[in-house]
Amino acid sequence: PNRNRAETVLVIGLGRFGTAVASSLIRMGHEVLGVDEDLSRVQETADRLTHVLQADCTSPEALRQIGIADFKTAVIAIGGDIEASILTALAVIEAGVQTIWAKATNERHGKILKSIGVQNVIYPEARMGQMVAHILTGKMMDFVELDNDFAMVKTRTPGELVGLTLEQAQVRQRHGVTIVGVKRPNEIFTYAQATTTLAEGDLLIILGEVERVERFAAQT
Numbered sequence: 001p002n003r004n005r006a007e008t009v010l011v012i013g014l015g016r017f018g019t020a021v022a023s024s025l026i027r028m029g030h031e032v033l034g035v036d037e038d039l040s041r042v043q044e045t046a047d048r049l050t051h052v053l054q055a056d057c058t059s060p061e062a063l064r065q066i067g068i069a070d071f072k073t074a075v076i077a078i079g080g081d082i083e084a085s086i087l088t089a090l091a092v093i094e095a096g097v098q099t100i101w102a103k104a105t106n107e108r109h110g111k112i113l114k115s116i117g118v119q120n121v122i123y124p125e126a127r128m129g130q131m132v133a134h135i136l137t138g139k140m141m142d143f144v145e146l147d148n149d150f151a152m153v154k155t156r157t158p159g160e161l162v163g164l165t166l167e168q169a170q171v172r173q174r175h176g177v178t179i180v181g182v183k184r185p186n187e188i189f190t191y192a193q194a195t196t197t198l199a200e201g202d203l204l205i206i207l208g209e210v211e212r213v214e215r216f217a218a219q220t
């Protein structure tokens with residue numbers, strides 16, 4: 001098929017992370033070319049991903065052969081082999097790919113990727129660890145750091161706010177967080193409004209600085 005490569009995302013490294021990214025992209029309707037140097041990985045994922053190839057992506061020549069010049073977006077999902085990750089990133093940058101996402105195993109790995117020009121460095125393990133740490137205390141059911149020090153959290157309604165409307169509760173002024181959504185037991189989340197009354201057992205989606213959402217959730 002004559003696919004439009006500009007719309008196809010190149011995913012390099014078909015380990016757990018790369019495969020998850022590729023599968024999600026496909027589910028969302030995107031075309032994906034998955035590449036791994038390990039033939040068994042390529043064969044294992046061939047039935048789930050639309051297009052897969054075997055290649056060592058540290059090699060500029062191998063990248064040229066898979067048509068790197070036509071890709072606008074690449075995801076470098078090599079974690080274990082830091083040298084391979086960095087050499088691949090360099091080759092992908094030199095090939096002129098505009099948007100590059102790369103997974104980093106640790107902070108120094110991430111620093112190197114940034115310094116050679118990868119705009120989007122992600123730390124899946126660190127992120128997941130941080131999320132689990134917040135959730136296992138039992139005060140939060142979900143924790144997503146949206147930006148440096150800014151998070152969205154799912155938590156319960158603090159006892160002192162039960163029976164108040166959001167207008168009366170003055171959560172933003174008093175706690176420095178914003179309630180975005182409220183969920184009654186057995187109902188779906190609705191957008192928070194000034195007239196919404198908080199009841200015991202309500203779940204809340206709140207936004208705010210990490211320290212403030214932590215303090216808010218600790219009262220529940």
Ligand code: ADP
Nearest residue numbers: 013015016017036037038056057058079080084
């Ligand atoms: P995860 O933790 O997400 O499973 P890994 O680091 O274990 O990530 O997997 C990385 C994948 O990248 C492996 O399947 C490996 O074969 C592949 N890989 C490593 N080096 C290269 C390379 N130079 N070119 C292409 N794929 C590579």
